[in-house]
Amino acid sequence: QAPLMESGGGLVQPGGSLTLSCAASGFSVNTYNMRWYRRVPGKERELVAEITGASRTTNYADSVKGRFTISGDNVRNTLVLRMNNLRPEDTALYLCNAWRDIARGRIDYWGIGTQVTVSS
Numbered sequence: 508q509a510p511l512m513e514s515g516g517g518l519v520q521p522g523g524s525l526t527l528s529c530a531a532s533g534f535s536v537n538t539y540n541m542r543w544y545r546r547v548p549g550k551e552r553e554l555v556a557e558i559t560g561a562s563r564t565t566n567y568a569d570s571v572k573g574r575f576t577i578s579g580d581n582v583r584n585t586l587v588l589r590m591n592n593l594r595p596e597d598t599a600l601y602l603c604n605a606w607r608d609i610a611r612g613r614i615d616y617w618g619i620g621t622q623v624t625v626s627s
Contacts, residue, residue: 516621529603
């Protein structure tokens with residue numbers, strides 16, 4: 508089973524909302540630094556939001572601040588990205604990432620992504 512699997516992408520109208528999920532297997536999302544990235548062809552991968560550390564501190568890209576919310580659903584062991592007031596420029600492949608420093612090095616997991624398209 509893949510360590511991370513994104514879901515929830517799709518087509519949404521500008522101004523609409525969409526919620527993405529990233530289901531984790533084999534580890535607990537509340538013990539890892541969790542990130543949402545997005546990528547479009549020909550453009551560098553962008554960090555959208557993250558929730559990190561023991562305090563589960565959240566951080567957002569300026570482009571999504573105030574519109575997106577990252578959180579961990581510990582019951583379902585799932586990372587969630589709630590997206591509101593979506594804009595066409597939010598169109599991208601959204602990727603889930605989990606990482607953690609351990610004694611022998613770094614653990615770093617990636618999902619394969621879920622496509623979000625914002626269009627009328």
